[in-house]
Amino acid sequence: MSAARRALAESRGFIFDLDGCVWTGDVLVPGAAKVLGLLRSQGRGVCFLTNNSRARAQTLQAKLERLGVQAATHEVLTPLEILGEVIAARFGPSRVLAVGGPELEQAVLDGGHSLVPVEQFREAAVVVVGNDFAFTYERLTAAARAVAGGAAFLTPNIDPRLPLEDGDFLPGCGAIVEAVMVGDSVDSDIRGARRVGLTAVLFAPKGGPDGVAHYMVRSMAQLRRLLA
Numbered sequence: 001m002s003a004a005r006r007a008l009a010e011s012r013g014f015i016f017d018l019d020g021c022v023w024t025g026d027v028l029v030p031g032a033a034k035v036l037g038l039l040r041s042q043g044r045g046v047c048f049l050t051n052n053s054r055a056r057a058q059t060l061q062a063k064l065e066r067l068g069v070q071a072a073t074h075e076v077l078t079p080l081e082i083l084g085e086v087i088a089a090r091f092g093p094s095r096v097l098a099v100g101g102p103e104l105e106q107a108v109l110d111g112g113h114s115l116v117p118v119e120q121f122r123e124a125a126v127v128v129v130g131n132d133f134a135f136t137y138e139r140l141t142a143a144a145r146a147v148a149g150g151a152a153f154l155t156p157n158i159d160p161r162l163p164l165e166d167g168d169f170l171p172g173c174g175a176i177v178e179a180v181m182v183g184d185s186v187d188s189d190i191r192g193a194r195r196v197g198l199t200a201v202l203f204a205p206k207g208g209p210d211g212v213a214h215y216m217v218r219s220m221a222q223l224r225r226l227l228a
Contacts, residue, residue: 004215023067024164029220031221031224032069034220034224036069046075053100053130054133055101056081057073058073088111088112093113097116098115100129124146127153127154129143129180130155131172132176155173194213202215203217203220204216205218
């Protein structure tokens, strides 16, 4: 048995990404529920770590339950749970221009910071960018000019695509980041896992780069066979 296979067999807990791994859009990845159920039945811990920048843990826990996956809120961690704390630790209480959804804005406020309206972008000390389904050229211009003017820049997500059902996608937070900073999942998930000493499994139905993860699987059925 290889060292990586032994590490999987001996692991007491597993961390799963959500978008593109457990679900695509509003549909579970085929076999995901069986893999998660198997791990629960084996008494092994399961949690979910996502760089989703639009939703907090309670929202995503509710979605998991709606899709038939057992999960407690404390088993789900998104960047929005720590966003306000990170801003405070790096920059102190700040005036923030937030480009993102309502839950991102609330996370900024809950961290003790204040929000800067788009038209007052020059007052921003920090620009925070998440995925923004109401993104406009006005918001892009404000964020880009604020950063160019010296505001600190922070984003929890650089993925260029948000995977949906049937192989479709939406532009991801990384696409907005690239626009703001004008002058992939492997990076954020797999290399990040390896940097902190975790056994990394890349879920890549269409294949992926060799040698980056300890294991690459093309289906949840393949992962289940590794865990059984």
